[in-house]
Amino acid sequence: MQRWHDGNHFTLLENGEQFFPRVFACIANARTEVVLETFILFEDKVGLQLHEALVAAARRGVQVDATIDGWGSPDLSERFIASLCEAGVRLHVFDPGPRPFGLRPNLLRRLHRKIVVVDGEVAFIGGINYSADHLGDFGPQAKQDYSVEVRGPLVGEIHRFAHAALAAGSRHTPHRRWWRWRRQARFAPGQLAHAGSARAMLVTRDNGRHTTDIERQYRIAIRAARERVVIANAYFFPGYRLIRDLRRAARRGVDVRLILQGTPDMAIVKVGASALYNHLLKAGVRIFEYCERPLHGKVALVDDEWVTVGSSNLDPLSLQLNLEANVVIRDRDFNALLYERLDALVRDSCRQVQPESVQAAGGLRQLLRSFIAFHLVRIYPTVSAWLPRHRPRLMPAMARPLAPAGAPPIGQERR
Template sequence: MKSRWIPGNDIRLLENGEAFFPRAFACIANAKREVILETFILFEDKVGLQLHEALIAAARRGVQVDVTIDGFGSPDLSNHFIATLKEAGVRMHVFDPGKRVFGQRLNLLRRMHRKIVVVDGEVAFVGGINYSADHLADFGPEAKQDYSVEIHGPLVAEIHRFTHAALAQGQRYQKQRDWWRWRRQLRTQPHELAHEGDADAMFVVRDNGDHTSDIERHYRIAIRSAKKRIVIANAYFFPGYRLIRELRRAARRGVDVHLILQGEPDMPIVKTAATMLYHLLLGAGVQVHEYCERPFHGKVALMDDEWATVGSSNLDPLSLALNLEANVIIRDRAFNAHLYSRLEHLMRHSCKRITSDEAGELRGWDLVRSFFAFHFTRRYPGWASWLPRHVPRLLPARHDRLDPVYENKR
C-alpha cells in the first residue's frame, strides 16, 4: 500500500475513552453491512463487555463482523466471551498469540499494535485507544491520557481496502474458497467516497515487509520542513538517531520544539529510557515537558499550522522497528489548531517543564548510561533487521480453551 495525500476528509479528534467509546460504539450500533475492528488490547472489563454487546447485536442483525486481536496484548479472554461472539456470527481472528513457557508469554516482538475500526466502508477510527476501562477517567489515577480520530470522506476507502487486505493476507491458511471470498470482497470495495470536509489526509502503516520505516520517515520529513513550531506528545519516547538529529537541528534553527513525555509512566523503564536522552535534547534547545497527571498513552504530533498525526505508533524501538502500526497524517489548519489547543492545555496545566538544571550534570553511571543510550539509538534499526521476521497468520479464536490457537509462518 503506497501512502498518498487524499483530499476532502472530515477528521475529528477524540480525546480519551470518554469521547472515543461512545462514537465508535454508536457507529457499530448503526452498522448495516460490515464492521472490521483491529486492536492490540481487548479486556473483559466494562468497556470490553460493552463492545462485546455491540458486536453481538450487529452480527445478529446480519452485519458481517470481523475482529482481530493481538495474541500477546489480549491473552486472557474467557471461553464464554469468545464463544458468545462466535455463536452470534462474529469472526474472531488472533494475531500470533504464541505459546506460554512456564506460564509466561515470551513472544514480545513484532506485535499487531494497530487500533482501527471501519464501519460499512463509510466511517473509520484510527488512534491509540484500546478497549479497556483504563482509558476512562473513572478508572482512577492510572487512567490513561490518549487520542483517536474519527474519519469521514475518501480516506476511509483507503483504510477499508487496507483492513480487507490484512484479513486476506492473514487468512491464506484457510480453504481455497475462503481465499476467493476475500478476493471478491477486495474487488467490490468502494473506490471513492464523497468529499466530507477540507482535510487532506494520508493513511500510513509500518510493517515488516515493504513499509518498515514509513511512519518514522514521515515524522522526519515534517520535522525537517518545520519553520515555526513542533509539538510531539508520545508515550514511549526512544527514537532512532536520525529523528533525534532532526529535532536538534530544528531547535537550533529557531523552531519552537516541545516534547510531551510521560512523567507518571505505567512502566518505570519508559521514563528511564527517555531521560537518558534529555541532555542531548535540552542542550540543543528542545523543550521537554513531563505529563504528571496520570499515565500518558498518546501518540500524536503537529508541525507548524497544518501538519498533524494521530495513530498507534510510539517513537521507540518496538513501534519503529518491530510492531505493526497505523497512523493518520492530516493537513488541515482547523484540526492542527484544535490539537495544538489541547496539547498546550496539557503543557500549561498538567506538565512539569524539565530544565537543564533539573536534568543535572551527567556524572559517573549516568554519563555511561547516556553514552550507551545515544549509541543504541544509532544502531537499533539495524539490529532489529537481524531479529526473526516471521509473517504471523491470523487464526480463528477458539472458545474451548483460554489461550487462542496459534501458528507461525516462517
C-alpha cells in the same frame, strides 16, 4: 503505496470518554460490515460493552471481523469468546503462539494497530485500546490518549488495508479472498463523497515493504518545520536520525516541544527517555513531563497544518518491530484544535524539564547512561534487523459450548 486523499473530515476524540461512545454508536448503526483491529481487549466494563455491540451487530446480519493480538489480549474467558462466535462474529487472534510453562515468549512484532471501519463509510484510528484504563474513573493510572473519527475518501483506503490484513494473515482460508475482494470493490476510495477539506494519507509500518514509513513521515515534517513541532508520545526512544532532525530544527529556531511521560506506567520508559534529555535540551528542545496520569498518546503536529495521530510510539518496538498504523493529516483547523488541546495539557498538567535539573542530577553515572543511550539509538535499527521476521498468522478463535442456562452474565464471574 501511500496516497494522499482530499476531501476528508476528522473528529478528534480524547480519551475513552469521547472515543468509546462514538465507536459503539457506529457499530450499533452498522448495516453491512464491521472490521476491527486492536492490541488490547480486556474483559472489563469496556470490553463487555464492545462485546455486546459486536454480538448485537452480528445477530442482525452484519458481517463482523474482529482481530486481537494474542499477547496483548491473552486472558479472555471461554464464555466471552464462545458467545461472540455463536453470534457469528469472526474473531481472529494475531500470532497466539505457544505458552510453555505459562509464559508468553513471543513478544516481538506484535499487532499494535487500533482500527475500526464500519460499513466502509466511517473509520476510527488512534492509540486507544478496549480497556477500562482509558476512562477517567479508573483512577490515577487512567491513560491520556487520542484517536480520530474519519469520514471521506480516506476511509476507503483504511477499509482496503484492513481487508488486506485479514486476507494476508488468513492464508489457511484462500477461498475467502475472492469474496473479500468483491466487498472491497464496493467501497473503493473514489466512490466515497468528500466530507470535508482535509488532505490525508494512511501510513503503516510492517516487516516487509513498509519498515520505516511512519518514521519517514515524521522526519519529512520535522525537516520542513519553520515555526513549531509538538510531539506527545508515550514511549520515546527514537532512532538517531529522528533525534538529529529534532536537534537541527531547534537550532534553526523552530519551537520544538516534547510532551513525554512524567508518571510512567512502566519505569523503564522514563529511564530511557530521560537518558536522551541532555542531548535534546542542549540543542534547545523543550521537554515537558505530563504528570497527571500515564500518557499513552501518539500524536504530533508541525507548523499550522501537518498532524499525525495513530498507534505508533517513537521507540524501538513501534519503529522497528510492531505492526502500526497512523494517519497523516494536512488541515489547518484540525492542527489548531490539536495544538489547543496539547497546549492546555502543557499549561495545566506538565512540568518543564530544566537543563539545570538534568545537570544537577548528573555525575559520572548520568554521563555514562546518557552516552550509552545516545549510541544505542544509533545501532538499534541495525540490531532489530537480526531479529526473527516470521510471517504473521491470524488464527480463528475457537468457539466452545456456552454455559448452561442460569449461568451468570458474561464477565460477572470475574468480578
